[in-house]
Every structure is written in C-alpha cells, then in structure tokens.
Amino acid sequence: MASDHTRSAILAAAERLYADRGFGDVTLRDIVAEAGVNLAAVNYHFGSKDELIAELFVTRSIATNRERLRELKAAEEQGGGRAPIEVILHALVGPTLRGCLGPENQRSTAARFMIRASIESVPPIRRIKNREIDHLRKFAGAMRRALPDRSDVDIYWGLNFALAMAHHTIRESERLTKLSEGKCDLDDVEDVVSRVVSVATMALTAGKAETKAPARVAAR
Amino acid sequence: MASDHTRSAILAAAERLYADRGFGDVTLRDIVAEAGVNLAAVNYHFGSKDELIAELFVTRSIATNRERLRELKAAEEQGGGRAPIEVILHALVGPTLRGCLGPENQRSTAARFMIRASIESVPPIRRIKNREIDHLRKFAGAMRRALPDRSDVDIYWGLNFALAMAHHTIRESERLTKLSEGKCDLDDVEDVVSRVVSVATMALTAGKAETKAPARVAAR
DNA sequence: GATAGTTTCATACAACTGTTTGAATTGCAA
DNA sequence: TTGCAATTCAAACAGTTGTATGAAACTATC
Known part of the structure; x- marks a missing residue:
C-alpha cells in the first residue's frame, strides 16, 4: 500500500x-x-531508533546465516549426512568473511556496516547476537558428526576459535594491515578464509588420526 | 600535596x-x-569524562603489557636471546587471559572492567589500543627469532590468530559457556591459556619441521 | 592569625538527544 | 467530488548529558 x-x-x-x-x-x-x-x-x-538499527542488522545477518546453512546443508547432503570438518568450517566462516572483507574501494555499504556492527557493540545489535546460539548449535552438531571421536568440549572450543579468528580478523583488519606493513593481504578474502579454516581444522584434529592436509590456497 | x-x-x-x-x-x-x-x-x-576513562584503561593495560614483556624478556634471556614459540605465545596471551577470566565470584573489579573495555569499544579506549602496535611488534620480533624459517606473513597471521582466540574468548565467554552448556570451563584459566597457546603454536609451525608437542595442562 | 593556594560545592549552562503531537498534505476508493 | 486513511511535516517536548562558574571551605605556610 x-x-x-x-x-x-x-x-x-x-x-x-x-x-x-x-x-x-x-x-x-x-x-x-x-x-x-x-x-x-x-x-x-x-x-524507534533502536528498531531501525535492529532491522538493518537483522536483514544483513539473516542473509549471512542463510548462506552459512545453505553451504552446510549442501555439504552434508553430498556426504550422505556427514561432511568433512574443513567444509563445515568453511561454511561457518566463509560467508561472514566474504561479507565483510575484500578490496576497500569496492566494499559494499552492507559490508562496511557489518564491520561497524562487529566493532561497536550497541544494545539492539547485542540483543540480536545473543539469539544466535541456536544457529551455532547446528554447526556444533555437524562438527560432532564429522569428528565423532572428539569430545564435546573440544568441539565447542574449536567452534569458538574458528569464530574468534574470523571475527577478530574483521574487527582488527586495519591494525593487522598496519602491523604487518601491508604484508598480510586482507583483500584476498579466499586466502583469509583458508587460513582460518586451516588453523581451526588443526585445532580440532590435533592429536587424533590423520586427516588430509587442509588445502591452502595460494595468495593472490 | x-x-x-x-x-x-x-x-x-x-x-x-x-x-x-x-x-x-x-x-x-x-x-x-x-x-x-x-x-x-x-x-x-x-x-573530562573521556580522560577519566582513558586513565582507568591505561593504568590496567600498561600493567598487562608490562607483565607480558616481563615474561617475554625472561624467556628470551633464559634461552640466550631465543625463546620457544610456545613460551612467547604464553607471554602474549597469558597475562590478558589471567587478568580477565577466572571464577566470576572472585573476579576483581579490574578484571570485569577490562572485559567491558574489550566488549564495548568507546572512543578514548580505541585511541589507546591503536597505540599498541609498537608493543606487538616486539612480540613479532621474538616470534621471528623463534621461527627463522617462517615468512613474515605467517608470523603476523599467527600473532593475529593468537590474539583473536584470547580476546574473543574473553569477549564471548558468557556465550561460550551457554553454548557449551557449561562444558567449557572458563574459570580454569590455565586450561584456556594452554588451549590458545597450543592452537596458535600449531598455526605457526604446521607444515614445517617438528617441534615438540605443546604441553596441554589437564583441566582442573 | 592572616595569607595564598588548593579543593569542594551548589548551581547554572548550553547543547543535544529521541520522541511526540496535531495539523497539513497526499493518495486512493467510492 | 467526497470521504477516509495513510503519510508527511514543522514544531515543540522532556529529559539527559558533559562542562563551566564563582563563591565557599579547607589546608598549610609564614
């Protein structure tokens, strides 16, 4: 109307x-x-102002979450209900990183908004993030299926560290660029994704039976 | 006076x-x-109000930084100018984690303040954090000495991921507890430290010559 | 005990905030 | 056109914020 x-x-x-x-x-x-x-x-x-902020954030974050679940579901279906841990982690951190990083000059408003949302933590956004637990539980479930030998504690720590690396890299991308004097290329998103996935995979599989070495995409 | x-x-x-x-x-x-x-x-x-906040934060954070450098220096001196990477990482994330985590009921005001400072990012605090780069460079240097085969890029990424895991765990400690239904024990600080150090060490040493398996402290 | 310097206090200031109001305007259906 | 609801608008509201002021109280020195 x-x-x-x-x-x-x-x-x-x-x-x-x-x-x-x-x-x-x-x-x-x-x-x-x-x-x-x-x-x-x-x-x-x-x-109200808060509801405006909430609507902005919800719109963007359900888009990311949908993408995450789409990737996860596709991977599990292809593997007959069980996906490799690397692929699960890729589905977890890929969409977020892809949505927030990338060359600055061609970074969308949405991306820059989501970076802000992850740096400054304002009440309406915090409230929404707190409801993300159910969503994360789905990934914890998939990870448990992928690594049935692993204890729940290790699974949760692995999940936590994967999110940690992704979010912190987004939050502090400027500082990392400055610290490394540009040597760390935050614009090469797929390289960042594979670094995070690779480390998280090691965290989750260390000390257990060998898994194939996580693929490392060459930079640029 | x-x-x-x-x-x-x-x-x-x-x-x-x-x-x-x-x-x-x-x-x-x-x-x-x-x-x-x-x-x-x-x-x-x-x-001004901002200067009050800044003074609070500076006081606490130079204490942490001093502790970090003290541990780093001690380790490098003992090793004749070169410390094992695990020990360097321990010096990097240990003081921060010890200063912010631990049993809630006996958590100091200072600790709770620093958690807030890492969750909400207010201008005067952000300004101070931006001046931390020189401090981090000292750790990058030590890490380079410990892992001379490693490229600078890998060193910086390892440093970034170590800080990521430590800070994110602090920021989201409540959510991790809830997500894991209490299975992840954030009160056992030394366990958290050794988990972070262990993963960061793997990130930095993967695909290169063997290092001794990082010690994992038994929980509780 | 007078003096000078520091510190405290009540109070006012000035600006800005998100929100509300009620009247004007618009768009559409009968 | 008329009537009615949805939308827009200018204006004011009510509250809060950090900061400034100038007088009062205190403290230590001589």
Whole structure:
C-alpha cells in the first residue's frame, strides 16, 4: 500500500552513515537529513531508533546465516549426512568473511556496516547476537558428526576459535594491515578464509588420526 | 600535596560502575554519587569524562603489557636471546587471559572492567589500543627469532590468530559457556591459556619441521 | 592569625538527544 | 467530488548529558 520510498530511503541513509561514522556519533537528525525526509519519519516507520538499527542488522545477518546453512546443508547432503570438518568450517566462516572483507574501494555499504556492527557493540545489535546460539548449535552438531571421536568440549572450543579468528580478523583488519606493513593481504578474502579454516581444522584434529592436509590456497 | 582521596574515590567508583553496567549507561552523575563526591570533581581532577576513562584503561593495560614483556624478556634471556614459540605465545596471551577470566565470584573489579573495555569499544579506549602496535611488534620480533624459517606473513597471521582466540574468548565467554552448556570451563584459566597457546603454536609451525608437542595442562 | 593556594560545592549552562503531537498534505476508493 | 486513511511535516517536548562558574571551605605556610 505505502509507497515505501521514505522507508527505504531511511534504511539506505542510515546504513551508509553508520558504516562511515559508526553508531556512536550518528543521530536521527543526521539520518533524516541524508535521506531527505522529515525527522518524525523514523519513528513513524520504525517505531524507534533502536528498531531501525535492529532491522538493518537483522536483514544483513539473516542473509549471512542463510548462506552459512545453505553451504552446510549442501555439504552434508553430498556426504550422505556427514561432511568433512574443513567444509563445515568453511561454511561457518566463509560467508561472514566474504561479507565483510575484500578490496576497500569496492566494499559494499552492507559490508562496511557489518564491520561497524562487529566493532561497536550497541544494545539492539547485542540483543540480536545473543539469539544466535541456536544457529551455532547446528554447526556444533555437524562438527560432532564429522569428528565423532572428539569430545564435546573440544568441539565447542574449536567452534569458538574458528569464530574468534574470523571475527577478530574483521574487527582488527586495519591494525593487522598496519602491523604487518601491508604484508598480510586482507583483500584476498579466499586466502583469509583458508587460513582460518586451516588453523581451526588443526585445532580440532590435533592429536587424533590423520586427516588430509587442509588445502591452502595460494595468495593472490 | 593533595589528599588524593577524592581522586581515587572517583577512580574506584567509575571502575566499579563501568565494570557492572558498561560505558553506555553510566553517567558522570552516577559516578560521583557512587563516589560520594561533587559533580565538578571529575572535571577538576581529570579534565573530562573521556580522560577519566582513558586513565582507568591505561593504568590496567600498561600493567598487562608490562607483565607480558616481563615474561617475554625472561624467556628470551633464559634461552640466550631465543625463546620457544610456545613460551612467547604464553607471554602474549597469558597475562590478558589471567587478568580477565577466572571464577566470576572472585573476579576483581579490574578484571570485569577490562572485559567491558574489550566488549564495548568507546572512543578514548580505541585511541589507546591503536597505540599498541609498537608493543606487538616486539612480540613479532621474538616470534621471528623463534621461527627463522617462517615468512613474515605467517608470523603476523599467527600473532593475529593468537590474539583473536584470547580476546574473543574473553569477549564471548558468557556465550561460550551457554553454548557449551557449561562444558567449557572458563574459570580454569590455565586450561584456556594452554588451549590458545597450543592452537596458535600449531598455526605457526604446521607444515614445517617438528617441534615438540605443546604441553596441554589437564583441566582442573 | 592572616595569607595564598588548593579543593569542594551548589548551581547554572548550553547543547543535544529521541520522541511526540496535531495539523497539513497526499493518495486512493467510492 | 467526497470521504477516509495513510503519510508527511514543522514544531515543540522532556529529559539527559558533559562542562563551566564563582563563591565557599579547607589546608598549610609564614
């Protein structure tokens, strides 16, 4: 019914501003100015500022989660209900890394927004992240099936470390570039993914029967 | 000259409140009420709210950094200028993890404050963290000496992943406990440290000449 | 005990925040 | 056209925030 024009103009403007300047110093007035709409429009269409932020974040994060599960499901079906651990980990961290890294000049607004969301932790986003546990449990299940000898504790630690490496690399990508004087190429996303997967795989399989050496994609 | 009483009362109250409720919703008025001093005292003694936060964070983080360097130096001196990679990594992540984890009921205010600081990323703290690069370079140097065959890129990635696992585990300790239904024991700090060190060591030594298997401390 | 310097205090300031209101406008159906 | 609901708008609201001010109280020195 509604033209929806104002609504999506707000969403686009908000995402752009949050991506560029962070949640801390973007006010509703900044957003409506950028969107060219009236101040009251935000509350009319979204209810509150927090709900606007939540909608932005939910949209992007269900897209990522769907992609993760799609990859996971495809892998498990192909393997008859059991996928190799590398592939599971790839499905876990691949979509996130691909969604947030990549050459800066061609990095989408959505990507920059998600980086912000992972650096600054504002209440509405934190609330949503806390509901991610069910989603992660699905991966824990797949990992258990892939490594039936492994204890639950080790599985959870492996999962934790995989997410750790992915998220920290996103959060601190600038610092890593500076620290390594550009030697670590964060733009080569597939290299980053395979590094994370490789280390997480080692973490999960160390001290047990041999698995095939995790493939390392050549940089650039 | 000054009695210093007001000053330290403010520091203590601020640290306590920030630790409990986060930076987001603690105002100067909350702090001075808790400290039992006048509102103007904060600006008189610290200049501004941001400088108060910065002083809190700097105090704690130089303590951690000093401890890190102390461990590193001791290890390198004992090894004649070259320390085993496990020990270097231990010096890198041990102090941080020990300072932030541990049984909740006996967790110090300082520890809880540092956890907050690593979850919420407020401007004055971010500014300080950005100056940590020189400190990290010292560890990169030690790691290079320990693993002369390794490329710089691999060294930096290993360093990045070690910090990733430590910081993410601190940030998301609550979620990991919930996800694992308590199976991952975050209170057993030395177990956490050795898990992180062990994985980071594997990341740095994989595919090269054998090193001795990193020691795994039994839990509890 | 007067003096000078430091510290405390109550209070006001000035700016900014997200939100609400009620009237104006628009778009669409009858 | 008329009528009705959805949308837009300017304006104000109500609250909070960090900071500044100038007088009062205190402290130590001479």
